[in-house]
Structure formats: C-alpha cells, structure tokens
Amino acid sequence: GLLGARLGAGTPSRAAVAGARIEAIEQLDDRADALWGRAATPFDVATVRNARYLNWRHADPRAGRTLILGAFEGASGSGGALLGYAVLRRSGRHANLVDVLADPDRRGVLAPVLAEGAARMQAAGCGIVTAWLPPGHPDTPSLEGARFLDVGASLPLELDTPPGQKADAEQLAKFVDTSLRVHVTLGDFDFA
Numbered sequence: 001g002l003l004g005a006r007l008g009a010g011t012p013s014r015a016a017v018a019g020a021r022i023e024a025i026e027q028l029d030d031r032a033d034a035l036w037g038r039a040a041t042p043f044d045v046a047t048v049r050n051a052r053y054l055n056w057r058h059a060d061p062r063a064g065r066t067l068i069l070g071a072f073e074g075a076s077g078s079g080g081a082l083l084g085y086a087v088l089r090r091s092g093r094h095a096n097l098v099d100v101l102a103d104p105d106r107r108g109v110l111a112p113v114l115a116e117g118a119a120r121m122q123a124a125g126c127g128i129v130t131a132w133l134p135p136g137h138p139d140t141p142s143l144e145g146a147r148f149l150d151v152g153a154s155l156p157l158e159l160d161t162p163p164g165q166k167a168d169a170e171q172l173a174k175f176v177d178t179s180l181r182v183h184v185t186l187g188d189f190d191f192a
Contacts, residue, residue: 019073020071020072020073020074021071021072022070023069023070023072024070025068025069025070026059026068027055028054028055028068028082031051031072031079031082032050032051032085033051035081035084035085035101036050038103038105039102039104041104042104042138042181043181043182044181045175045180045181045182046182046183046184047183047188049099049101054099057099057187058187064089065089065090066089066098067087067090067117067120068085068086068087069088069113069117070082070083070085071083071102071106071110071112071113081103083103084102084106084107084110085100085102086099086113087099087100087187088117088120089187090121092126093127093128094126094129095121095124095126095128095129095130096129096131096186097129097131097186098185098186098187099187100131100133100139101139101183104138107138107139107142110145111143111146112146114142114143114145114148115146118147129148131148132185132186134184137182
C-alpha cells in the first residue's frame, strides 16, 4: 500500500544501529551484490538489485538527484557488509522513497536508515516522504518504525507485454496468485 511520513515535529529520531553505521553511498559495489544474494530469497518476484543495476538506476546523475543511504556492519572507517539501504529522491517539498532493501536477518537496520533519510529530506525542505510496498511486504514494519503511515491508498501493479512480443500466458497466470511474494518499490516505475 501507499505509505507516507509527514516530516516535522513527529520526524523519527535518528537512533544508532547496533553493530552498524549509516553512511551516504555515491556508488554501490560488490557489497550490494552480496546483499541482493541474501535479500532476494524471501521473494518470488523482484527486479535484480545488484550494484550494476542500482548504480544505473539511482547513482547515475542522469537518473536524477538521489540520496542513497546504507547500513554497514562495523564501526566507521571499516569496510563492512552492506546490511540494507534506502534511496530517496526529492522533488520540491516532496520526496519519494524509491528503493529499499534489507538483509532478511537484519531488517532492523532499515528504520534508523529511513529516519536518517527523513531527517536529511526535512533539512532539504521536504515536508513529506511517500513510499509504496506491496501489502504484507516484510519491510513494512521498518517503515512503520520510521513513522510511515498507511495513507489508505494503493497503487495497482500492472504487467504489460512489450511492443512486438506475445504475452506468455503461463508466466502471467502466476501473477494471479495472491500469495506471491513480490518486492516492488516506486523506483521500479519510471514515474518515480
């Protein structure tokens, strides 16, 4: 469903992450590939979120200005595994949480990363951050922990066959299954 965080007096506190640090990321590296290897398993359907894709989608300046924050294992100055990340894109007084992913064993890192992102968006003049995750997504509790609220709206997920190609009826039939575990964020769409 559609979630929103109104920034201001109720902005979540920027709590520290136990055993980890939060840092801005300019370019993702092989630690993003390793995170994707761990994080993909709970999902039946998701865009591959490896470093190559994420850098093209979010870190290339031609894709628009984004803030990429990551939670890394260990103290400042150490390499450390990437445990989770959030990507925020600002447009005037509004920001979108366009991508989010966490290690399934360390989902708790997301709420502080999201709180840090919200604080940075507020400092940049934003009054609200919008996010979208499919109903029942395992990261929804982290967004709620960062004071995102369900705004009572939903976005339909539509699948289109590319021009010149025939629809694969067998593949499309799989998407009728409401128990399908899907990882989709606003960043999977060109309008975000």
